[in-house]
Amino acid sequence: xxxLPIAFLxxxxxxxxxxxxxKVISNLHDSVVKLNTCQxxxxxxxxxxxxxxxxxxxxxxxxxxxxxxxxxxLVLYDINIFSKASxxxxxxxxxxxxLQAASNDLHALFKIxxxxxxxxxxxxxxxxxGCSFLEESLPDYTIEQHRYPVRDDWGKQxxxxxxxxxxxxxxxxxKYKAFIFEMGxxxxxxxxxxxxxxxxxxxxxxxxxxxxxxxxxxxxxHPYNNVLLYGDRGTGKSSTxxxxxxxxxxxxxxxxxxxxxxxxxxDKLINSIQNIPLKFIIFIDDLTFNENDxxxxxxxxxxxxxxxxxxxxxxxxxxxNRRHLIKETFSAREGNEVHRGDTMDESLSLSDRFGLTVTxxxxxxxxxxxxxxxxxxxxxxxxxxxxxxxxxxxxxxANSGRTxxxxxxxxxxxxxxxxxxxxx
Numbered sequence: 001x002x003x004l005p006i007a008f009l010x011x012x013x014x015x016x017x018x019x020x021x022x023k024v025i026s027n028l029h030d031s032v033v034k035l036n037t038c039q040x041x042x043x044x045x046x047x048x049x050x051x052x053x054x055x056x057x058x059x060x061x062x063x064x065x066x067x068x069x070x071x072x073x074l075v076l077y078d079i080n081i082f083s084k085a086s087x088x089x090x091x092x093x094x095x096x097x098x099l100q101a102a103s104n105d106l107h108a109l110f111k112i113x114x115x116x117x118x119x120x121x122x123x124x125x126x127x128x129x130g131c132s133f134l135e136e137s138l139p140d141y142t143i144e145q146h147r148y149p150v151r152d153d154w155g156k157q158x159x160x161x162x163x164x165x166x167x168x169x170x171x172x173x174x175k176y177k178a179f180i181f182e183m184g185x186x187x188x189x190x191x192x193x194x195x196x197x198x199x200x201x202x203x204x205x206x207x208x209x210x211x212x213x214x215x216x217x218x219x220x221x222h223p224y225n226n227v228l229l230y231g232d233r234g235t236g237k238s239s240t241x242x243x244x245x246x247x248x249x250x251x252x253x254x255x256x257x258x259x260x261x262x263x264x265x266x267d268k269l270i271n272s273i274q275n276i277p278l279k280f281i282i283f284i285d286d287l288t289f290n291e292n293d294x295x296x297x298x299x300x301x302x303x304x305x306x307x308x309x310x311x312x313x314x315x316x317x318x319x320x321n322r323r324h325l326i327k328e329t330f331s332a333r334e335g336n337e338v339h340r341g342d343t344m345d346e347s348l349s350l351s352d353r354f355g356l357t358v359t360x361x362x363x364x365x366x367x368x369x370x371x372x373x374x375x376x377x378x379x380x381x382x383x384x385x386x387x388x389x390x391x392x393x394x395x396x397x398a399n400s401g402r403t404x405x406x407x408x409x410x411x412x413x414x415x416x417x418x419x420x421x422x423x424x
Contacts, residue, residue, distance in 0.1 A: 002126075003035070003120070003123045004032060004033070004037070006029075006111070006112055007029050007032045009109075010025060011029075012104075012108060013105050013109075014101050014104075015080050015082050016078055016102075018078055018079070018080065022074055024057050024067070024071070025071070025112075027050045027053045027054035027057070028051075028112070030046070030050040031047045031048075031051040031120070034047040034050065035047035035127050036123070047127075051120060054141075055117075055139040059141075063146075063147065065141045066141070066142050066143065066144055066147075067113055067115070067141055068113040068114065068143045069147045071109055071113040072150060073147070074109075075106065075109060075161065076161070076164060076174065077171055078171070079170045081098060082094065082102040082162070083171075084277070086161075086163075086164075086165035087169050087174075087278075089166055102158060103155045105155075106155040106157065106158065107153055107154065107156075110154040110155060113143060117138070117139070117142075118140075120138070121138055124138065169252060169276065170276065172187075173273075176189035177190075177193060177255070178193050178245060178254070178255045179256045179257070180256070181256050181257070181262055181265075181269050182259065182262055187269070187272070194242050194246075195246065196246065197243055197246055197247065198240075198244070200243065200378070201236050201239055201243060202370070202374045202375060202407075203404070204235070204236055207229075207240070207359070210356065211227055211240055211356075211358055212244065214227055214356055215248065215281075216248075218279060218281075218315050219248055219251055219279050221312070225315075225354065226315055226316040226318075226353070226354045226355050226356070227315070227317045228319075228320065228354035228356070229317070229358050230320050230351070230357055230358070230359050231360030232361055232362045233321055233400070233403065234403030235404055236404045236405070237319040238319050241255075241283055242255075245281070252277075253278070253281065255280070255281045255283050256280055256281070257284075258282055258284055260284065260286075260287065260288075260289075263295040263298055264294070264298055266282070266302055267302060269282065270302070270311060274311035274314065276313065277313075279313050279315075280314050281315050281316075282315070282316045284299075284318040285319050286321070288322050302316075303316065303353040303354065316354075318354070362401065362403055363403070363404070364402075365393075368396065368406075368407060369389050371404050372388065372392040372407045372410060372411065373385070373388070375407055375408060379411060381414060381415060381418065388414075391410070391414070392407065392410050395409075395413065396410070
């Protein structure tokens with residue numbers, strides 16, 4: 001059996017040309033070419049090596065050795081002119097030639113995805129005379145579709161695939177909802193997302209509604225602000241931001257967390273996502289700066305002071321425990337600068353540039369106990385109110401005081417002891 005035409009199909013990809021560089025596709029291509037064009041033992045060994053490398057990648061992937069699922073996943077998350085136009089709801093702007101090329105590529109990829117390991121082994125038997133042992137020694141893979149049961153030729157599914165891009169976006173941003181940006185590594189997806197929901201957060205309704213309303217304006221294309229969530233530790237600032245992502249991730253909202261040390265590359269991050277047809281919250285947690293920190297000026301310029309216009313698909317949300325975002329020493333405060341007031345104004349200028357500042361302060365005793373009761377009800381913990389509240393107060397005093405975080409930790413503690421049949 002001659003599989004060389006499969007290599008021609010791979011080389012002929014135009015819209016989905018990026019897929020040629022994938023490990024499975026490239027190893028499949030190399031194995032077919034070397035097997036059918038190299039008569040030397042060295043070429044045949046290279047063909048075997050490429051084939052087994054392809055199988056190994058399939059096994060180590062999330063697709064459990066399914067070539068068809070693997071390739072269709074590549075199709076769904078590829079960034080190309082067809083997928084981007086679909087995601088931006090402007091498919092009509094593409095020429096008939098481009099749409100036909102997309103259909104041709106999808107048809108080719110469908111055929112490639114249905115090359116079985118039995119076909120490969122038959123080809124090996126033809127080309128490697130006297131190597132009958134290969135049929136038993138070479139690994140197998142499957143073409144069964146477990147995750148993506150699309151039975152029809154993908155070339156005939158152009159509209160359905162276009163609809164997927166329109167609903168989910170493109171690239172890794174369609175597959176994942178949250179990301180981490182690090183200097184030197186770029187944007188990395190968060191595989192397991194924190195599942196916290198808005199319903200898990202108690203009290204602070206006024207504060208959360210302000211953030212929610214701003215986020216909805218952002219998602220729906222209305223005027224919006226960058227947001228600074230300021231206040232005491234453990235009051236739910238970071239949890240609010242994460243819960244908002246879970247609430248609206250199916251409305252084309254994505255989140256990229258960036259550390260303080262990576263702010264120097266923030267402009268590069270923004271440039272890399274400004275043309276992606278999704279909404280991105282860039283999240284900076286626990287934002288503070290030391291004196292003379294260059295990142296202070298960089299963030300300040302990006303928020304409001306640079307010549308470039310902020311892309312309308314990017315919003316910056318940050319949390320901090322400090323109203324003065326610059327950590328100031330007594331020596332700096334008592335320095336000999338003539339216009340010390342200007343220095344103080346500078347330390348507050350970054351906070352002012354966020355547009356929306358939402359304050360989270362520690363709850364009083366009654367609010368703290370209300371949070372405890374609500375969390376206990378959510379967990380279906382049946383316990384006398386007096387005992388529950390007394391335990392919560394002792395727990396808070398033994399730790400860092402009354403906060404929503406301490407309330408949740410206390411309920412975690414109670415629930416664990418109940419499940420372990422321990423005395424409360």
